Amino acid sequence: MRQSYYHWLPDQQALMLEQTIALAEINSGTFNVTGVNAVADRLIKFAVALGAVEQRIELPHYRQLTDRAEWQEQPLGQAVQLRKHPDAPLQLLLMGHLDTVYGADHPFQQICWLDAERLNGPGVTDMKGGLVVALHALAALEASPLAGRIGWRWLLNPDEEIGSPCSADLIARCAAEADMGLVFEPALADGSLAGARKGSGNFSVRVTGRAAHAGREHHLGRNAIRALCDFISGLDDLNGQQAGVTINPGYIHGGGAVNVVPDRAMARFNIRIEQPEDELWCLQQLEHLQRQIRRQEGIQIELDGRFGRKPKPLGPHLRLFERLRQIGQELGTELSWLPSGGCCDGNNLAAAGLPNIDTLGVCGGAIHSSDEFLLVASLAERARLSAALLFELAQDDPVQWRREGR
Ligand SMILES: [Zn+2]
Numbered sequence: 001m002r003q004s005y006y007h008w009l010p011d012q013q014a015l016m017l018e019q020t021i022a023l024a025e026i027n028s029g030t031f032n033v034t035g036v037n038a039v040a041d042r043l044i045k046f047a048v049a050l051g052a053v054e055q056r057i058e059l060p061h062y063r064q065l066t067d068r069a070e071w072q073e074q075p076l077g078q079a080v081q082l083r084k085h086p087d088a089p090l091q092l093l094l095m096g097h098l099d100t101v102y103g104a105d106h107p108f109q110q111i112c113w114l115d116a117e118r119l120n121g122p123g124v125t126d127m128k129g130g131l132v133v134a135l136h137a138l139a140a141l142e143a144s145p146l147a148g149r150i151g152w153r154w155l156l157n158p159d160e161e162i163g164s165p166c167s168a169d170l171i172a173r174c175a176a177e178a179d180m181g182l183v184f185e186p187a188l189a190d191g192s193l194a195g196a197r198k199g200s201g202n203f204s205v206r207v208t209g210r211a212a213h214a215g216r217e218h219h220l221g222r223n224a225i226r227a228l229c230d231f232i233s234g235l236d237d238l239n240g241q242q243a244g245v246t247i248n249p250g251y252i253h254g255g256g257a258v259n260v261v262p263d264r265a266m267a268r269f270n271i272r273i274e275q276p277e278d279e280l281w282c283l284q285q286l287e288h289l290q291r292q293i294r295r296q297e298g299i300q301i302e303l304d305g306r307f308g309r310k311p312k313p314l315g316p317h318l319r320l321f322e323r324l325r326q327i328g329q330e331l332g333t334e335l336s337w338l339p340s341g342g343c344c345d346g347n348n349l350a351a352a353g354l355p356n357i358d359t360l361g362v363c364g365g366a367i368h369s370s371d372e373f374l375l376v377a378s379l380a381e382r383a384r385l386s387a388a389l390l391f392e393l394a395q396d397d398p399v400q401w402r403r404e405g406r
Contacts, residue, residue, distance in 0.1 A: 009140055009387060013380040016132050017119075019046055020379065023128040024111055024121045028077075029103030036077030036158045039098045039128075043156070044080065047135055050142055052082035052154070059166040062159065065204040065304070067253040069266040077158035079167050081174070084142070088151035089398035092390075093178035093354065094138070095171070095345050096131045096361075097160030101368050108370040117375060118364075124374040130184030130361025131156070132379060137386035146394040153178065157345070163202050163308045164345055171348045179403050180320060180393075181349040181356030182386065186364055188338070189375065193359040195321070195337035197312040197347055198244070199273045201282070203305030204266065205231060207254075210298050211263040221261025222298035225254045228265040231301065234289045235269060242281055244274025271307070272341060279307050309347035314339075317355045324357060327388045333381075353403070360386050 023042060028035040044054060057080070061073040077098060100123035102108050111121030134154065141147060155174050157167035164171060175181065187193055207228040212221030232249045239247055247269060254265025271282055286303060293301045314321070314337075321337060328335040346358025363378035365371075393401065 009136065009380055009384045012136050012383065013377075016136055016379040016383065017376055019132045019135070020124060020129045020374070021111055021119075021121070023131060024124045027102065027104050027109060028099050028123065029101070029106065030076070030099040030159055030161050031074060032104045033075055033077045035104065036098045040078065040080045040156060040158075043098075043131055043135070044082070046132075047082060047138075050082065050084065050135075050138055052084040055081045055083070057081065057170060059158070059170070062162070062166050065206055065266050065268070067266065069206045069208070069254070069264040076166055079158060079170055080156040082154040083152070085148050085151035086153075088149060090150045090393060090401055091178045092150055092152045092393070093174050093181045093349070094134050094152055094154040095181060095183045095349070096127060096134055096154070096156050097345070098156050098158050099161045100126065100128075101161045108372075114373055117377065118373045119376050120371065120373045122372065125186045125362055125364030125372055126367040127185055127361050129364070129374050129379055130186060133361055133382045133386060134182075134184045136380075136383040137390055140383070140387035141390040141394065144391065146391055149394040150390065160345055163200065163343075164348060165202075165308055168308060168348060171345060172352045175349050175352035175354040178354055179398075179401050181346070181354045181358070182360055182389070183344060183346045183349065183356060183358035184361035184386075185344045185346070185359050186361045186367060187359045187378075187382070189363055189365045191333065191335065191363050191378070193321070193335060193337040193357060194340040194342065194346070196314040196339040197343055197358075198341045199276070199279065199307055199311035199347060200309040200343040201271045201273075201279075201305060201307035202268070203271070203286070203303060204268050205304075206302045207231065207265045207293070208300045209263045210261070212261040214259040214261055218261060222263070222296070223261050224265040224299070225262045227293055227296060227299045227301065228252070228254060228267055231289055231293050232267055232269075234292065238285055242278060245278050245282065246272045248272075273307070273311055276311055279310070282307075309343040310351040312347045312350040316353075317350065317357065320355050320357055323392070324385075324389055327392055328385060331385065331388055333385065
């Protein structure tokens with residue numbers, strides 16, 4: 001192991017912390033387009049010394065069902081790609097997301113120290129700290145004599161926190177041109193990585209009925225709320241019927257004045273699956289439930305959504321995990337991995353057939369809550385781990401890692 005190539009990384013800790021805070025100070029809730037683009041601008045400034053070719057990519061608008069059960073299109077921030085050494089024999093795809101779950105109107109906007117080791121702030125761990133880890137690992141590689149032995153594309157998307165619906169095609173295209181993927185989502189607090197991951201689908205449902213005066217013509221109305229509730233009950237009853245499948249009705253809205261039979265109602269739900277074949281089972285159940293609702297005269301039901309993230313079984317990624325574990329041992333870090341019910345862009349890379357590790361970011365906890373915290377020492381530690389991985393891959397025989405057919 002060429003210690004000398006990255007011995008300077010621990011000295012970067014103060015700078016890494018400063019950069020993480022600078023990124024976390026910009027609100028970048030997924031729908032805060034200005035904020036998401038501002039995070040990209042700042043990160044690109046930090047990354048200027050890498051000398052990569054930069055490209056900003058407009059994504060299709062996000063289509064969402066509003067509370068009024070109407071379809072609405074929303075613009076998203078740009079995706080960004082930084083690329084270097086595209087002709088090197090081994091090509092890596094690094095991934096990070098610019099968005100967070102905290103919108104501009106969310107109460108959690110401030111960064112504060114919980115104690116000497118832990119920083120609390122929106123996105124410090126998921127994943128602005130991870131962006132900084134990737135940046136410094138790449139900087140270590142590019143400053144070393146091994147620069148140019150591996151090529152890399154660093155893809156930053158603006159919509160990971162809503163399931164990457166609009167960047168999914170771009171991710172798949174980039175994955176097709178790479179030999180392996182490195183994603184900088186947070187590790188667990190003890191440094192464990194996520195191994196196998198569940199798959200996930202987000203769905204919206206809209207029910208339309210017929211409005212009528214609740215007193216004078218109640219019998220003429222067709223109550224959309226009642227029909228939607230029937231559908232949701234059927235949906236929730238599917239829990240427990242197929243091992244590893246969970247269904248979560250997560251949002252519901254409908255109706256208006258209580259003296260009107262409501263003609264519209266909508267809901268959103270999420271489904272998690274463990275096995276690829278669960279997807280078909282779920283889709284058949286959804287079809288069946290819709291058919292039952294449609295039997296009611298005067299009621300229409302429309303479903304939209306898909307399994308944007310397929311399950312990620314560990315098998316195809318194990319060799320890369322084992323390589324990283326070996327590198328960790330040489331650095332004095334014991335690495336282990338655990339299955340996770342959560343999903344991320346590592347699922348998308350896996351679906352595109354790309355071996356990947358998707359929790360190379362910082363250590364911390366309570367992500368997606370106002371208690372989100374970063375273990376600040378992990379910034380330099382994890383940059384060192386990723387840099388070491390890059391150094392070792394640069395010295396491995398590229399044929400060993402190259403994907404067939406690339
Ligand atoms: Zn994340």
